[in-house]
Amino acid sequence: MSLPHAILTALLEKPSSxxxxxxxxxxxxxxxxxxxxxxxxxxxxxxxxxGLIRSLPQPPSRGQRKEYEVLPAGRAAxxxxxAQPQDPKAIREPLLLRxxxxxxxxxxxxxxxLERHLELHERQLAEYLEIERNxxxxxxAAEENRLQHRVLSAGIGLEQFWVEWLRETLAVLRPGV
Amino acid sequence: MSLPHAILTALLEKPSSxxxxxxxxxxxxxxxxxxxxxxxxxxxxxxxxxGLIRSLPQPPSRGQRKEYEVLPAGRAAxxxxxAQPQDPKAIREPLLLRxxxxxxxxxxxxxxxLERHLELHERQLAEYLEIERNxxxxxxAAEENRLQHRVLSAGIGLEQFWVEWLRETLAVLRPGV
DNA sequence: ATTTACATGTAAGGGGTTACATGATTTG
DNA sequence: CAAATCATGTAACCCCTTACATGTAAAT
Numbered sequence: 001m002s003l004p005h006a007i008l009t010a011l012l013e014k015p016s017s018x019x020x021x022x023x024x025x026x027x028x029x030x031x032x033x034x035x036x037x038x039x040x041x042x043x044x045x046x047x048x049x050x051g052l053i054r055s056l057p058q059p060p061s062r063g064q065r066k067e068y069e070v071l072p073a074g075r076a077a078x079x080x081x082x083a084q085p086q087d088p089k090a091i092r093e094p095l096l097l098r099x100x101x102x103x104x105x106x107x108x109x110x111x112x113x114l115e116r117h118l119e120l121h122e123r124q125l126a127e128y129l130e131i132e133r134n135x136x137x138x139x140x141a142a143e144e145n146r147l148q149h150r151v152l153s154a155g156i157g158l159e160q161f162w163v164e165w166l167r168e169t170l171a172v173l174r175p176g177v
Numbered sequence: 178m179s180l181p182h183a184i185l186t187a188l189l190e191k192p193s194s195x196x197x198x199x200x201x202x203x204x205x206x207x208x209x210x211x212x213x214x215x216x217x218x219x220x221x222x223x224x225x226x227x228g229l230i231r232s233l234p235q236p237p238s239r240g241q242r243k244e245y246e247v248l249p250a251g252r253a254a255x256x257x258x259x260a261q262p263q264d265p266k267a268i269r270e271p272l273l274l275r276x277x278x279x280x281x282x283x284x285x286x287x288x289x290x291l292e293r294h295l296e297l298h299e300r301q302l303a304e305y306l307e308i309e310r311n312x313x314x315x316x317x318a319a320e321e322n323r324l325q326h327r328v329l330s331a332g333i334g335l336e337q338f339w340v341e342w343l344r345e346t347l348a349v350l351r352p353g354v
Numbered sequence: 355a356t357t358t359a360c361a362t363g364t365a366a367g368g369g370g371t372t373a374c375a376t377g378a379t380t381t382g
Numbered sequence: 383c384a385a386a387t388c389a390t391g392t393a394a395c396c397c398c399t400t401a402c403a404t405g406t407a408a409a410t
Contacts, residue, residue, distance in 0.1 A: 001368090001369095002269070002271045002274055002369095003369075003370095005274065005275075005278060006274055008278075009274070009277060009278040009281055009282075012281050012282065013281060017389075017390090018389075018390065018391090019388070019389055019390080022389095029277070030267065031268065032268045032269070032270045032273040032274060032277075033268075033269055033270070033271075033273075033274050034267035034268075034269065034370095035370085036370080036371070036372090037389090037390085037391090038370090038371080038372085038391080038392085039369080039370065039371090041389095041390060041391060041392095042369095042391090042392095045391095064377080064378070064389075064390080065378095065388085065389065065390085066389085066390075075282060078278055078282055079282050079283070081275070081278070082275050082278050082279050082282065082284060082287065083285060083286045083287070083290075085290055085293065086271055086272070086275075086290075087297070088272065088294055088297060088298070088339075089269075089271070090207065090211035091208065091209045091210075091211075091332070091335065092179070092209070092210055092211065092266075093209045093210070093331070094179045094210075094263055094266070095263075095265065096209040096210075096328050096331055096332075097179055097182065097183050097186070097209060097210050098182075098258070098259050098263075099324055099327060099328050100186060100206070100209075100324070100325065100328050101182060101185075101186040101255055101258070101259050102259050102324060103324035103325050103328075104186055104189050104190060105186075105189065105252060105255055105256050105259060106256070107259060107260075107324070108260060109260045110259065110260070113260075113262055113263075116262065117265055120264070120265060121265070146349050147276055147277070147279060147280035147284070147349075147350075148277065148280050150276060150342075150345070150346045150349055151273050151276050151277050151280075153342065153345075154270070154273055154342055155268070155273075157338050157341075157342055158268065158335075158338065161334050161335065161338050162265075164334075165327075165330065165331055165334055168327070168330070169327045172323050172324075172327055173324075178396095178397095180397080180398095194361075194362090195361075195362065195363090196360070196361055196362080199361095212398090213398080213399070213400090214361090214362080214363090215363080215364085215398090215399080215400085216397080216398065216399090218361095218362060218363060219363090219397095222363095241361075241362080241405085241406070242360085242361060242362085242406095243361085243362075355410100356409100356410085357408100357409085357410080358407100358408080358409075358410095359406100359407080359408075359409090360405100360406075360407070360408090361404100361405080361406075361407095362403100362404085362405080362406100363402105363403080363404075363405095364401105364402080364403070364404095365400100365401085365402080365403095366399100366400090366401085366402100367398105367399085367400085367401105368397100368398085368399080368400105369396105369397085369398080369399100370395100370396085370397080370398100371394100371395085371396080371397100372393100372394090372395085372396105373392105373393085373394085373395105374391105374392080374393080374394100375390100375391080375392070375393095376389100376390085376391075376392100377388100377389080377390080377391100378387100378388075378389075378390100379386100379387080379388070379389095380385100380386080380387070380388085381384100381385085381386075381387090382383100382384085382385080382386095
């Protein structure tokens, strides 16, 4: 049940059309919750039917841009969701699974794959650090900014972890296999 | 397409029944790929139909234990899967989403939730460290063991990251909200 | 004999992924 | 006017989650 609330948050920050939302999910929000345009359109329809958002008066024809805004009920639903306890979800990391399988059946070519992942994570880390430089140049005191900075820090920390772990794992793998 | 390969790996390590697999997924394998018994039974059926595993000759009545083993075709499929490149999946972390939503609509009670998560991650970390002490007491040279140790290290590192991040975030949140 | 644990399964619903379809607007 | 781009949507498929159903074996 996270996607509808991700959309509500995005719409509260700024009323948008489906495609605009898709683009924002490709950037900032998508860093910790990704979604395709198909998911977003489906969810926008549901949210409108539930009375949590409404489309601004505009021609509802097919190829026409349709902008949505959050209704009070939507804001209330989001507030409630934020306060609700939710357990962290179990890890589902295919790469670790493949490493474990490789321990059993042998891992020819696995080092190349790990290097590829290392590059991807290095690139993502660089992107996050760039954002941090741009958006949080110095520690301002505003509460809102501090929370957003913590979210970005999580992304940075996770990427740093993977970069480090992949480097160590490659060091273990290289001389052996 | 990870679950069938997780099951193949588990069955290669030791032929098992559905319930036995479920228990092993609750322990070691489940640390990075969780699965419920419903998923496992369904997947076992598919794998058998595809000719990748077979059930050992036994009464196929309903409440009766049914043991499976991997066929050569299954092992081959696993080897191929291990070698195949797969991009890391995008992060989907509801807690970060909630933090971002809290930055917009306010986060009453969020500190308690973060503390709860902190405890959960501390407990998980302790469990991983316990396993490390038991299963990898000193660095043996066996390649197989080293890979499995790297997998466990990933779990430990991720939990350490979350513990640290949650503590810092609580420090930011506490005086403010 | 009843309860408890073991063991395998079914059903319904939600969410995500991929491929495809269609209309409107801009640009050459 | 043809092509590219913007924009909204449909359809099919797979996976995961939750709740429930059913049968067997062991314990009291």
